[in-house]
Amino acid sequence: MRRDERDDDVGVGPHPEPWPTRDHYDPSLLRDGDRRNVADRYRYWRHDAIVADLAATAxxxxxxxxxxxxxxxxxxxxxxxxxxxxxxxxxxxxxxxxxxxxxxxxxxxxxxxxxxxxxxxxxxxxxxxxxxxxxxxxxxxxxxxxxxxxxxxxxxxxxxxxxxxxxxxxxxxxxxxxxxxxxxxxxxxxxxxxxxxxxxxxxxxxxx
Structure with a gap:
């Protein structure tokens, strides 16, 4: 994660277990929390999965x-x-x-x-x-x-x-x-x- 994208005051912490298993989720974000500046619907998603979804719905x-x-x-x-x-x-x-x-x-x-x-x-x-x-x-x-x-x-x-x-x-x-x-x-x-x-x-x- 880029330094300018990290902010512990925003986002969400680690995902409660059991974790969701669909492919678009990022195991490291589920484990550590997601502090990125992304909409709630994209929390814990892999970066490439977000890019693909945005392109499909643009x-x-x-x-x-x-x-x-x-x-x-x-x-x-x-x-x-x-x-x-x-x-x-x-x-x-x-x-x-x-x-x-x-x-x-x-x-x-x-x-x-x-x-x-x-x-x-x-x-x-x-x-x-x-x-x-x-x-x-x-x-x-x-x-x-x-x-x-x-x-x-x-x-x-x-x-x-x-x-x-x-x-x-x-x-x-x-x-x-x-x-x-x-x-x-x-x-x-x-x-x-x-x-x-x-x-x-x-x-x-x-x-x-």
Missing amino acids: NPFHVAIENWRHDNNIGTVVRNANAFGAAGVHIVGRRSWNRRGAMVTDRYLQIHYHEDAAALAEWAAGQDLHLIGIDNLPGSVSIHEHPPPERSVLLLGQEGPGLSAPARKAVRATLHIPQFGSTRSINAGVASGIAMATWVRVHRPGPR
Whole structure:
């Protein structure tokens, strides 16, 4: 277990005997306790069993973010993608990023890398996914009035400048999150959570 995943104040202790015997359980976790940051339904499960179950039950949307300047929000985007059951995370540009903000959730998701927006668009088209930009650009439409399609890739731009010029050309549509204050934009990690929550509200409204 990774050091940053261990916290004796969370999780559960050793499982009472007799132990469950199904294959997805991890004997060492049953014996020692499960202190990982996982949902209760995954307590005592093997890591690979959790990954397989998440992949089998994932929602049919992906999330992508451009990473030209080592964006520190990527960890938050990954953590949000895990929480909302995204099928995968795509990083466009630089492959290196600070995983600290992901809080180990990157171990449970597929992370894809693309050289540029055109490569991401080509991949999305091959998977029959709509590439949708999330940015408050002129001409964008409200995500409340026009939520993303069920099969989509939600592409966020770099913190600050937003979607790059090539990304703006690659997306099929651009949606913005309505704002009412004085700030020009909201944090990219926050925007990703709002966009994914909107997808879930529209396409998967029932409890999980």
